[in-house]
Amino acid sequence: MISEQDYALQALNSFNVKSNSSTIYFPSSIDDLQQLAQLDAVTCGQFYILGEGSNSLFVQDKAPVIIKPKFMGISIQEGVDEYRVTVGASENWHQLVAFCINEGIYGLENLALIPGSVGAAPVQNIGAYGVEFADFCLKVDFFDFNTSSLVELSAQACDFSYRESIFKHELHNRGVITQVVLTFPKNWQAKLTYQGLDELPANASAKEVMQQVIKIRQSKLPDPNELPNAGSFFKNPVVSQSLFSQLHKQYPNMPHYPQASGEVKLAAGWLIDQLGLKGGRFLHVGVHQKQALVLVNYGQGAGKDVVGLAKYIQQRVFEHFAVTIEPEVRMIGELGEQAFNDLTDFSVVSELTHD
Known part of the structure; x- marks a missing residue:
């Protein structure tokens, strides 16, 4: 090895x-x-x-x-009503999306340009524009360090929910995802309900949807190769109906997405933007000028500076809206992954500067 x-x-x-x-x-x-x-x-x-x-x-x-695993390869099995695609965990996610579209396999187009590897997709249950990884997952192959064996986990066993899975809880630090198996029904229909995609015609092709998603993401999210960032830093918070009702009276234009549970998902970027934090800087890090959900490193920023900025934003949002926003990004210390709330060594932020 x-x-x-x-x-x-x-x-x-x-x-x-x-x-x-x-x-x-x-x-x-x-x-x-x-x-x-x-x-x-x-x-x-x-x-x-x-x-x-x-x-x-x-x-x-x-x-x-x-x-850093190196499990590669993509294979396709075609059935009567569906395609089954087996993918090595180290394949690039966006390249997988483009590969499937080119092969006439549709469904992942709304998840185009999400950075990262295929193996990270089930951990976070990545999602965008009304689609989640869990919508297509058949199973995940997982090597368990405790038993030194490879196990197959069905989609149900993965316990997927919004940006959550068993890999962040019961199986956290227990092993390595080696490959995933996805299924795509041949009876495909575009999902165009989200803002930006609703501009497309109802008969838009999967390739057209993918191109529109790429266009939207590139207009909002900076290229990490040009301005270092991790995409959306915070998860969109899900709040009770009662809290949402209070907030909606004050902010009738607040973006919101009703959930099957009766709760309501809010847009974290909108909450941050309302506080005037977009474009704000602290030391060598800051909030992106075009997208309040993205924290960026302008040069020599350290991890503790980003944490300090994130803590400051979290505090401001809670003080103003009574809503707690949590990072989607994973925090890695000397001994392994750490909970954001447990981090104590960070640069304290009292205010942000604006150009």
Whole structure:
């Protein structure tokens, strides 16, 4: 198995923050994963599985042992009514979306241009424009370090919900996703209910939907290669009907999305924008000028600076709206992933500056 010591991670995270790992491993087979299962760092849970680093923030100068899987490949099985696509966890997500469209397999077009690897998709249950990963998941293959064995998890067993899955809870730091199996019905219909997509004609093709999604995302989200960021930093909060009713009286134009549970999902970016925080800066980090949901690194920003900015935004939103917004981005410290609320070593922000 390939591995390297004292590995600089700055180029492997889209926030471009500096952090070093004592050891990084690049497993590409089940035999490699079985070797990893015997390591002290793994048995103690002091490691982090890194995909493309587009949803990870290293909050300290030192990082834990890093496992960066290399499981590749895409295969298609065609049935009478559906397609079944098996994908290696290390494949790029957007490239998978484009591949499926080109093969005449439709459904993922609303999820175009979401950064990251395929293996990260079930962990976050990624979603956009009314579509989620869970809508197409048949099963996930997962190597369990505790048992040194590969197990198949059905979509139901993955316990998907909004930006949540079993991989963030019961199976957190228990193993590695090696591949996913997705199903796509041949009886496809475009989902065009979200703002921006509703401009398309009802008979728009999947390729046209994908192109529109790409256009919208590129107009709102900065390219991490030009301005380091992790895309949407905060999850959209889901609040009770009673709280929403109070807020809606004050803000009748507030974007909102009723949920099957009776609760209401709000737009975190809108909440932040109402506070005048868009375009604000703190040290070398800030809130993007075009999208309040995106935090950016303007140069030499450290992980603790981003955390400080995020804490400040969270506090301001709660004070004004009584709504708690939580990061979608995962926080990685020296010993592994940390809960945002448990982070204590961060740059304290009292206000933001604007150009």
